[in-house]
Amino acid sequence: MRKPIIAANWKMYKNNQEALDFVNKFKPLISRNDQVETVICAPFTLLATVGESIKDSHIALGAQNMYPSLEGAYTGEISPKMLLDLGVKYVILGHSERREILGETDQFIRQKVDLALETGLTPILCVGETLEERQQGKTQTKVSQQLWSALEGILASQAQKLVIAYEPIWAIGTGKNASPEDAEETCAFIRNCLSEIFNGEVAQNIRIQYGGSVKPGNIKEIMAQPNIDGALVGGASLDPESFAQIVNFKE
Numbered sequence: 001m002r003k004p005i006i007a008a009n010w011k012m013y014k015n016n017q018e019a020l021d022f023v024n025k026f027k028p029l030i031s032r033n034d035q036v037e038t039v040i041c042a043p044f045t046l047l048a049t050v051g052e053s054i055k056d057s058h059i060a061l062g063a064q065n066m067y068p069s070l071e072g073a074y075t076g077e078i079s080p081k082m083l084l085d086l087g088v089k090y091v092i093l094g095h096s097e098r099r100e101i102l103g104e105t106d107q108f109i110r111q112k113v114d115l116a117l118e119t120g121l122t123p124i125l126c127v128g129e130t131l132e133e134r135q136q137g138k139t140q141t142k143v144s145q146q147l148w149s150a151l152e153g154i155l156a157s158q159a160q161k162l163v164i165a166y167e168p169i170w171a172i173g174t175g176k177n178a179s180p181e182d183a184e185e186t187c188a189f190i191r192n193c194l195s196e197i198f199n200g201e202v203a204q205n206i207r208i209q210y211g212g213s214v215k216p217g218n219i220k221e222i223m224a225q226p227n228i229d230g231a232l233v234g235g236a237s238l239d240p241e242s243f244a245q246i247v248n249f250k251e
């Protein structure tokens, strides 16, 4: 049984006070819900504050990126060791905003996935197609290529804990989510790729999230899909009540 995992991606939003206010309001709203693994992926500057304020809860701490080296002369970068030092458990890797705006390549993302797993962080690996690719019927080709380049050769024993986030780029921040059926079709395809890259058993254990305009009004039908095990939530995760409604989708 795959435990649902719902993660907030705060992107480049909030200061320390706003983060504290969020956690203080959010914690009691989800305190009875231990059926969903809840993660807050905060900007680097808020990791210490959020980490401290979620200590007495079952919320896990996540980061939004890391550099693929333990330490070194990499001005402005953050290493997995530094994240672990702050209690970070999850790290978003290969988000489309980093691929597109910052020019991250599949090879670079692969290095990050390797080092994250080696150091004990759990990658939330993002994959997804552009609108143009979707219209040209290239969704599966794109997603499959992103998965193979990021994951081929990783030990099956390490792969079990991976989280994959399927995020169609045209659905991110646009208010236009993929239909639950379309999201399910691609997530089922992703699971199929995972069984080719690893094996069927590992593929059954890996959790696949959907991301792209998830909100309280659509989470239930998204989570009802058999191959969708959670969500990566941007805009709707910035407000404690809205994110709590998403996490408490079963109520």
Ligand code: PGA
Binding pocket: 009, 167, 171, 172, 173, 174, 175, 211, 212, 213, 214, 232, 233, 234, 235, 236
């Ligand atoms: P959104 O962002 O929920 O605002 O569409 C999702 C994401 O980028 O992870």
